[in-house]
Amino acid sequence: MIQMMANKIKKPIIRLRNVTKIYKVGVERIYALNGVNLELWENEYAAIMGPSGSGKSTMMNVIGCLDRPTSGYYELDEQDTTEMGDAALARVRNERIGFVFQSFELLGRLNALKNVEMPLIYSRDGWWARRKRAKAVLERVGLADRMKHKPNQLSGGEKQRVAIARALVCNPSILLADEPTGNLDSKTSEAIMALFDQLHREGQSIIIVTHEESVAVHVRRIIRMKDGQIHSDLPREQDPAFKTTPHQLPVNAGYRNELNSNNSVGSIGAGQNDAQEEQA
Amino acid sequence: MIALLRVPLAFFRLFYQSVYLALGQIWTNKTRSILTTIGIVIGVASVTAVIAALTGLKTKILTQVETFGTNTIFIYPTRPNVGPLRNASWWSIRFLSQHLDGLLENCPEVSRLCRMAYVGRHTVRAGEKSVESVEVTGIEHSYHEIESRPVILGRTLSVIDDEQVRQVCLIDPKLRDKLRLDRDCIGQIIRIGPQAYSVVGVIERRPEMRFGEGGEEHYEVFIPFRTAFKLQEPWIGAFAASKEASVLEEAQAEIKFFLRRTRNIKVGEPDTFRVESLKSALETFNKIALVVTMVAGGIVGISLLVGGIGIMNIMLVSVSERTREIGLRKAVGAKKSAILTQFLIEAVVLCFIGGFVGIGFGQLLTTAIANIPKVELDMAYIPLWAIAISFGFAGSVGIFFGMFPAIKAARLDPIEALRHE
Numbered sequence: 127m128i129q130m131m132a133n134k135i136k137k138p139i140i141r142l143r144n145v146t147k148i149y150k151v152g153v154e155r156i157y158a159l160n161g162v163n164l165e166l167w168e169n170e171y172a173a174i175m176g177p178s179g180s181g182k183s184t185m186m187n188v189i190g191c192l193d194r195p196t197s198g199y200y201e202l203d204e205q206d207t208t209e210m211g212d213a214a215l216a217r218v219r220n221e222r223i224g225f226v227f228q229s230f231e232l233l234g235r236l237n238a239l240k241n242v243e244m245p246l247i248y249s250r251d252g253w254w255a256r257r258k259r260a261k262a263v264l265e266r267v268g269l270a271d272r273m274k275h276k277p278n279q280l281s282g283g284e285k286q287r288v289a290i291a292r293a294l295v296c297n298p299s300i301l302l303a304d305e306p307t308g309n310l311d312s313k314t315s316e317a318i319m320a321l322f323d324q325l326h327r328e329g330q331s332i333i334i335v336t337h338e339e340s341v342a343v344h345v346r347r348i349i350r351m352k353d354g355q356i357h358s359d360l361p362r363e364q365d366p367a368f369k370t371t372p373h374q375l376p377v378n379a380g381y382r383n384e385l386n387s388n389n390s391v392g393s394i395g396a397g398q399n400d401a402q403e404e405q406a
Numbered sequence: 407m408i409a410l411l412r413v414p415l416a417f418f419r420l421f422y423q424s425v426y427l428a429l430g431q432i433w434t435n436k437t438r439s440i441l442t443t444i445g446i447v448i449g450v451a452s453v454t455a456v457i458a459a460l461t462g463l464k465t466k467i468l469t470q471v472e473t474f475g476t477n478t479i480f481i482y483p484t485r486p487n488v489g490p491l492r493n494a495s496w497w498s499i500r501f502l503s504q505h506l507d508g509l510l511e512n513c514p515e516v517s518r519l520c521r522m523a524y525v526g527r528h529t530v531r532a533g534e535k536s537v538e539s540v541e542v543t544g545i546e547h548s549y550h551e552i553e554s555r556p557v558i559l560g561r562t563l564s565v566i567d568d569e570q571v572r573q574v575c576l577i578d579p580k581l582r583d584k585l586r587l588d589r590d591c592i593g594q595i596i597r598i599g600p601q602a603y604s605v606v607g608v609i610e611r612r613p614e615m616r617f618g619e620g621g622e623e624h625y626e627v628f629i630p631f632r633t634a635f636k637l638q639e640p641w642i643g644a645f646a647a648s649k650e651a652s653v654l655e656e657a658q659a660e661i662k663f664f665l666r667r668t669r670n671i672k673v674g675e676p677d678t679f680r681v682e683s684l685k686s687a688l689e690t691f692n693k694i695a696l697v698v699t700m701v702a703g704g705i706v707g708i709s710l711l712v713g714g715i716g717i718m719n720i721m722l723v724s725v726s727e728r729t730r731e732i733g734l735r736k737a738v739g740a741k742k743s744a745i746l747t748q749f750l751i752e753a754v755v756l757c758f759i760g761g762f763v764g765i766g767f768g769q770l771l772t773t774a775i776a777n778i779p780k781v782e783l784d785m786a787y788i789p790l791w792a793i794a795i796s797f798g799f800a801g802s803v804g805i806f807f808g809m810f811p812a813i814k815a816a817r818l819d820p821i822e823a824l825r826h827e
Contacts, residue, residue, distance in 0.1 A: 187821055190737070192736075192737060192820050192821050193821060212741070212742060213741045213742070213743075216736070216739050216740060216741040216742075217739065217741075218739075219736075219737060219738065219739045220738060220739020220740075221739070225737050225738065227734075227824070231730060231733075231734045231824070233731060233734075235430060235431075235434050236430075244735070244738065245738035245739055247419075247420070247423050247740075247744075248735075248738065248739045248740045248741070248744055249739070250412070250416060252419075253419075292738070296738075296739070
């Protein structure tokens, strides 16, 4: 109830209504998303989780406006995106969405500052404003002294910080991170997650697509997907994987998750109820 | 105001960003870029060199024509190619001055006539100094009206000089200097052969044209037509001018008709003289130049085509190499048009660099051509329009052959592109 009241005060950034995405492989139709309903709110800190093939990547692509749903309705910042053309979607991606990728996707021949500036080339800002913002954002992610370094002179964690800075530089409504710690060791992963925590505290909305429980431990809300549908959508404290350990950092979260999934029938029902309540 | 400027400003920014990116990309792939642009370089270098050579030749000829004037007609005796006079002696077919009497009255389209008395080369002396082999020519007053060789000091040779067979002359400034005459040499006396002449004027030199003269210094002295007869029996020719350039052919026909009568050439016998204009010579040259230009253009076209295919190939490689980058750029908000512009500009910049280097090589070639001795190409230069055309061609090749790879890049699906590798 308290959650719902809080939701009423906050504005939804993202609203998915009955979103379906169908891929045609030969004559077969694959439902990558099958009637997904989802709302994401201001200052959201959520993880989308699920096994491979569960549709979480497709969901990410749809939310990131990289892909259009086959049917359904997607509203970003109270704006319908389903009717938008390619150019308008590009503008939306530029201004509202920040992407962080598993393999960083930095341009090797540009230094950190130039990499961060890159999305601004496609925005309306002038050269000076760009430089200033890129610098500010790099400072925010703690790379003030690495601006002139090229990606091959940076460590994995630093590369990901640059990538995060690049995602933040356009001041997006939402930060979409696709397995942001997938290519990093556990220690660096923790540092990156700490950065996400910090950004969340500063008011940034963040969605992380991941299958690592150690990542999910940081978020406030966990959306679990299965077969193109939302399987459960709960605050982290109520998620079956974390129910027993409300405090930080379960050492072997993955193992515990497996244990819990055996008797999680009840929680599915809870998830559905939750979705229905939100709809109402 | 600022709002109005937004769109062009945004476009300009995209443009210079693309140029910047393209230069960076080309710089990182130096070897590849150099190899790719060789086709363009060769194409542009050859087109500029050919144009430069032709322009040089044309300029050379035109400067000659200008001193004669475009409606000038040359009249001189010549042996016909056929008939019994084919092997006639030059002396028997020479002009006599009476052959040309009354020509102006009988040829309505001819406005001026100047008989020329060529008396060959003589040694000219002034005081202690002497210059050998100076070309002495007897001219009439109308010479100054037909040829545009201004008298830069003193006066022209007048009708009265001719009537009274005065011992006066015009000299060219180099001869004046060679003879160590005063700069203002009017009234000074020079000796041509045995005779003394008073200098009345200095006539501008004809632009250098060393066809067959092998660079040896060439001096001229002009004396009145009738005075020339006192020096020796002259070889007579004539200059004429038509009333207008447009009636040049008519004037030539009239002169031919008139001369056939005065020289007693019977019907069916060939002419023993020529009536020619520079215009016809120029037309012949222009025809040759056109053919040469077209042949060169064909060669250049082929090399540009090959160069263009090279560009296309390398751009396709570049697109597939940078698929992930394209995906990333699209993901962070690059529109199709931005990606298209980026790759198109990269191709165009590549071609422009090729064009630039090509013009450099073209200039080297031109300099080389101009320095070949005894070939009349020393005035060869690359005209500005040729540079413009070269860049234009290079740019068009870039746009034409860069379009396909650029469209390919712009159409990439960002999700697919990011998954590439």
